[in-house]
Amino acid sequence: MRQLLKNLDPEVKDNLRRKKQPSWLSPMLATLTDEYFSDSGWMFERKLDGERCLAFKKGNNVRLLSRNRKKLNIQYPELADALKNQMSTDFIVDGEVVAFSGTVTDFSRLQGRMHVNSEAEARNSGVKVYYYIFDIIHLDRYDLTGLGFRQRKNILRRTLKFDDPLRFTTHRNREGEKFHSQACKKGWEGVIAKDASSTYVHSRSRKWLKFKCVNRQELVIGGFTEPKGERIGFG
Numbered sequence: 383m384r385q386l387l388k389n390l391d392p393e394v395k396d397n398l399r400r401k402k403q404p405s406w407l408s409p410m411l412a413t414l415t416d417e418y419f420s421d422s423g424w425m426f427e428r429k430l431d432g433e434r435c436l437a438f439k440k441g442n443n444v445r446l447l448s449r450n451r452k453k454l455n456i457q458y459p460e461l462a463d464a465l466k467n468q469m470s471t472d473f474i475v476d477g478e479v480v481a482f483s484g485t486v487t488d489f490s491r492l493q494g495r496m497h498v499n500s501e502a503e504a505r506n507s508g509v510k511v512y513y514y515i516f517d518i519i520h521l522d523r524y525d526l527t528g529l530g531f532r533q534r535k536n537i538l539r540r541t542l543k544f545d546d547p548l549r550f551t552t553h554r555n556r557e558g559e560k561f562h563s564q565a566c567k568k569g570w571e572g573v574i575a576k577d578a579s580s581t582y583v584h585s586r587s588r589k590w591l592k593f594k595c596v597n598r599q600e601l602v603i604g605g606f607t608e609p610k611g612e613r614i615g616f617g
Contacts, residue, residue, distance in 0.1 A: 386540055387524055390533075397528035397581075403440055403520055409449050409476055410517075410582050412574055412590035418559050423579065425532065425553040426561045429572040429592060430514055431487040432480035433496065437465050437513070439473050454479070459501040461513045464548050470541055472522050477515035477551065486569050515542065516551035519582050527582035534582070558593065566595035 387398065435454060438445040444462045446454035455462050458479055481492040494509040518538040519527050526534050535553070544550045553576075554561050562573045572594040580589035 394533055399525040401525040408584035411586040412592045413588045414592045418562050418593050420556055420558045422556045425576050425578050426558045427551050427553045427574045429574050430478040430480050431489045431571045432478040435479045437475050439465055441471050456501055457495050457504055458511055459504055460547055468542055474520035475515045476517040477513050479511055479513050481509050481511050512547045512549050514549045514551045530579040531576050532578040562593045
C-alpha cells in the first residue's frame with residue numbers, strides 16, 4: 383500500500399502526513415439542508431439508514447467503533463472478519479453498517495443486530511448486514527485527512543477488496559438534484575452531497591450535506607378554546 387501512496391501526484395503527496403495510527407478519531411458529519419443543487423465540483427452518494435462505523439485495522443487486530451466510541455465487533459463479527467482478511471494491515475476506514483428489506487435500508491431490521499450480547503447470537507440472528515465504506519482516513523502510517531475527498535475515495539477503491547459483506551459506496555458526479563429525485567422515488571433515505579475537494583474534519587461540516595427525502599402531505603390544523611365571557615359553545 384505504501385507504493386500506492388508513492389505513486390500519487392506530487393501536489394497530492396504534499397498533503398500527506400506521516401503519523402502513527404490513532405486509537406480514535408471523531409467522524410466527519412454532514413449538515414442537513416433543503417437547498418438541493420447540482421455541481422461538477424461535488425460528489426453525490428446514496429444516504430443509508432444504518433449505524434455509522436469507523437473500522438481500525440492494525441496488524442491482525444480489527445476494531446469496529448460507532449460514532450460514540452462503542453465497540454461493535456460483537457454485533458458485526460462478519461464485518462471484522464472481512465476486514466481482517468484484507469491485505470493491508472494498517473488503515474482506518476469510515477462507512478455505514480446497514481440491513482435491507484428488499485432494496486431499501488431498514489434501520490428497524492438492523493436493530494436485531496445492534497442489541498445482541500454475543501458473536502454467536504449475532505451470527506445466528508438471521509439478519510444480514512453490509513458495511514458500505516465511503517472514506518479512508520489513514521493508511522500505512524499516513525494521515526490522509528488532508529487530501530480531498532475524491533482523492534481519498536480513489537485510494538479507498540484501490541486499497542480494499544470489496545466482496546460482501548464489504549461494499550464500496552458508489553457516487554454520482556454533478557447531477558445532485560436528479561439523483562435526489564430518483565432516490566426519493568425509490569424510497570431511499572436521500573442523498574449525501576460531498577465537496578470533492580473537502581478535507582476530512584472531525585466535526586459537522588457544510589462540505590458534506592444531507593439531501594433528505596421527506597414525505598409531505600397537505601393538512602388542516604384546527605383547534606378551539608373554551609368559551610369566555612358571554613360566549614357559549616366554542617370560543
